[in-house]
Amino acid sequence: MTRASQALKRAATLTKASAHAQTKAPAPGIEAKEKAITAAQGAALKKAEEIVIMQVGDLVIYTEYFVICSASNSQQMKAIVDSVEEELHKQRVRPRAVEGRNSKEWTLMDFGDFVVHVFEKESRAYYSLEKLWMDAPRVEFEPDESKAALAGQD
Numbered sequence: 001m002t003r004a005s006q007a008l009k010r011a012a013t014l015t016k017a018s019a020h021a022q023t024k025a026p027a028p029g030i031e032a033k034e035k036a037i038t039a040a041q042g043a044a045l046k047k048a049e050e051i052v053i054m055q056v057g058d059l060v061i062y063t064e065y066f067v068i069c070s071a072s073n074s075q076q077m078k079a080i081v082d083s084v085e086e087e088l089h090k091q092r093v094r095p096r097a098v099e100g101r102n103s104k105e106w107t108l109m110d111f112g113d114f115v116v117h118v119f120e121k122e123s124r125a126y127y128s129l130e131k132l133w134m135d136a137p138r139v140e141f142e143p144d145e146s147k148a149a150l151a152g153q154d
Contacts, residue, residue: 045087059135063115
C-alpha cells in the first residue's frame with residue numbers, strides 16, 4: 001500500500017467513524033478558518049514545528065481545513081494535542097473524534113470543519129500530506145509570540 005493510499009485510508013476511517021455524529025456546520029459565531037488558526041496557535045504554544053494550515057474544502061467533502069504540525073517525540077505530541085484541545089475549549093470547540101492519541105507517529109483530531117494532524121517528524125515525511133494535497137491553498141499563520149512566552153512561564 002502506498003503512502004498516499006495509507007493516508008487516505010486513515011482519514012477515511014476517521015471520517016466514517018465520526019460521520020454519524022458530525023455535521024460540517026461550524027460552531028456558532030466562530031468560522032472554520034479562525035478555529036484552525038486557534039488550533040495552530042495551540043500547537044505553537046508547545047513548540048510544534050513546521051505548522052501549516054491548508055484550505056482543503058474544495059478538494060475534499062469532509063472538512064474545510066487541515067492543520068499539520070510536527071513534534072520531536074511522543075511526549076511533545078501529547079503536549080501539542082492537549083494544548084490544541086485546551087485552546088479550542090476556551091472557544092467552546094471540542095473534537096468530534098481523536099484517533100491515535102497514544103500513537104508515537106500520528107494523532108488526528110477531527111473537529112468537523114477542520115482536522116488537526118500532529119506528526120512525529122519521520123512519519124510526517126513518510127505520509128507527506130502537503131504533497132498529497134499540494135493543490136490546496138495555504139493559510140498565512142504566524143505564532144503569537146506573546147502567548148508562547150506566557151506559556152513558557154507555567
